[in-house]
């Protein structure tokens with residue numbers, strides 16, 4: 063009996079969906095995961111090279127293509143390496159076994175006598191003249207994976223565990239056409255969409271003449287219901303028209319979000335769906351010491367460096383779409399529904415975009431291009447959102463209110479933990495809980511999706527990391543799923559993990575202080591998880607953590623910890639900073655255990671990115687509303703600058719016998735909470751609302 | 767009537783004919799000359815993705831009308847070097863794996879080039895300050911700063927050797 067196949071391989075069992083030998087000396091590995099700047103394709107190549115016994119230079123990874131690559135849903139949730147990687151590993155191991163069996167047949171020997179060196183078959187150590195490519199005609203890879211191929215032992219891995227350089231970086235560094243934005247298709251025209259401000263808004267008047275004057279070049283209008291687009295061969299004219307159209311198209315039924323709605327506390331009075339997870343409420347609640355605190359975070363933008371882009375052409379009853387979204391198959395399904403086409407008549411190709419960190423405008427831009435392409439058969443369409451359009455219309459990560467209630471024993475340790483959350487959904491990906499933006503503007507728009515959030519089996523949305531990993535006898539989550547948000551909300555790096563870990567790890571520090579204990583010691587005293595203890599102890603050693611450093615001096619240190627989704631990578635972060643009117647980050651230390659490390663430098667790169675982005679969220683970021691989304695450019699939505707970035711030191715605890723785990727999201731929560739704890743240490747006063755603005759710092763100081 | 771504009775890009779004389787003399791240099795580079803290395807990030811002179819050297823000075827070109835650069839010398843990221851002959855900055859960025867998505871890099875390489883032309887031995891703080899004209903959303907900042915430091919050291923060694 064073979065072990066069950068890894069999930070994605072089970073879903074796409076035919077081996078030719080994963081591996082091909084296209085020409086002598088070359089191997090193509092196919093993956094449903096896509097490159098988002100996280101280096102995943104290089105890591106996949108390393109995995110394949112080891113399992114196939116082949117030099118990594120021979121491996122080309124193709125990804126995110128509904129014609130060829132396997133369907134692995136979304137590239138999200140730090141799951142690519144854990145699930146997608148193991149699928150490739152097993153597929154390659156099965157392929158290698160098939161080739162060895164075929165070689166044994168050809169050579170009239172036993173499989174056990176054979177080995178593979180850089181693709182060449184050796185018999186008892188000498189070359190046989192056979193290799194993957196001489197044999198590939200006779201090996202049928204359309205067969206299903208069996209899981210029978212023996213995967214390499216960790217000790218025998220050669221490429222895995224090394225910091226192989228990323229394949230995709232040189233092209234980007236030399237300024238080649240590396241991104242979807244750089245794609246050129248013969249006869250392509252540029253397009254900008256005049257966005258419907260909200261569901262149900264209808265076009266009043268269009269001042270075509272004014273828009274044409276602003277364009278200073280030929281343009282064309284395309285309209286379908288309340289979906290209005292401007293097309294033309296000259297991008298300069300189309301962009302100018304797109305800008306002008308904002309003021310020269312009027313809309314009815316506008317619902318603009320207000321400043322009151324921008325604050326997390328607005329969520330407290332909204333209609334909700336109640337969800338409860340975990341232990342029943344403790345009956346002895348009255349008899350124990352009780353500690354309660356409430357933490358909030360505002361709406362955030364993904365704020366990708368480049369606005370979204372999509373290309374499409376409809377020709378010979380076939381729609382071809384190019385996109386930088388995270389899931390080509392789910393996008394295909396959503397497009398099929400929107401455009402009333404069979405999925406089989408749509409091909410979706412992934413092309414790299416700028417870092418997205420979750421569900422940004424990518425799917426919607428692709429849908430825009432597809433909607434226009436359907437109205438202009440034979441014409442290649444390129445839609446590139448405007449900067450302002452990206453900020454205003456990308457899905458936001460929801461504001462959240464998190465209230466922690468802890469019952470304490472005589473030693474001041476928690477024995478009962480309730481984390482109560484108010485949050486709109488973290489999932490409006492097309493097809494999985496949301497709609498394509500353009501579809502809502504078409505005649506006969508799809509209905510509002512029913513209230514939903516990411517299932518707990520997938521790590522939860524608002525509830526992600528709401529349960530402390532610590533040894534607390536009773537824990538529960540109360541989730542008030544707010545059913546109406548002022549803006550479309552969806553997945554951003556870590557989903558609810560950042561606000562939840564911020565809340566619970568700040569609260570743990572508050573409890574430590576209350577118990578008169580050092581935060582590091584206090585954490586260690588309530589966790590028996592060996593890997594958790596290891597990262598906490600490691601980061602404390604790295605930072606030369608000293609118990610009892612006096613607080614309120616203007617300089618502070620904070621620590622925090624999380625295990626992502628309580629079942630993936632472990633990470634602990636220490637932050638050192640100073641506060642006067644503003645917060646100045648000095649240094650950050652981070653220890654992470656992500657199981658077997660495929661590419662150490664790649665892992666460190668992602669951890670650094672997660673730390674810096676989280677620091678940016680915490681210090682600077684909140685989407686403002688004022689008669690609409692008022693954060694619409696880099697001045698109204700500032701992010702951390704080069705001169706504001708701290709020095710960062712990271713160490714990996716490489717637990718080689720544990721499954722490899724993704725790390726894109728694990729530092730988001732610990733960084734946020736470590737900053738919160740360090741600010742509290744520096745000020746001698748606690749701020750529980752994010753971002754940590756100058757006003758909040760001043761208010762906290764005045765309260766002291 | 768299209769108007770003709772002459773300038774140089776990466777050492778080569780170019781001449782473009784355009785109806786709209788307000789066409790931003792960025793669109794000319796990308797859509798007329800096929801030089802895709804310089805990226806569009808905002809079109810608002812805020813992010814630095816479109817940074818080029820204009821007569822040696824770093825300038826954002828997403829709003830810079832083409833008439834404004836007539837007769838001038840433009841250097842884009844493609845003009846720094848290529849895979850066969852990388853500029854020390856480009857080599858250092860590869861060595862340090864100084865990116866995640868890499869979308870910001872072209873503009874950052876140009877800002878860094880302008881800095882090192884002026885100041886061959888910048889401090890970490892000076893590098894950071896020069897790069898404040900550029901946004902990196904992926905959090906690759908520290909690697910990027912390290913790569914610039916490394917390139918500066920290599921260039922100094924080359925200059926003195």
Ligand code: FES
Nearest residue numbers: 807808813814828
């Ligand atoms: S694209 Fe020019 S500064 Fe952003």
Ligand code: FES
Nearest residue numbers: 866868902903904
């Ligand atoms: S590497 Fe993605 S924006 Fe800098």
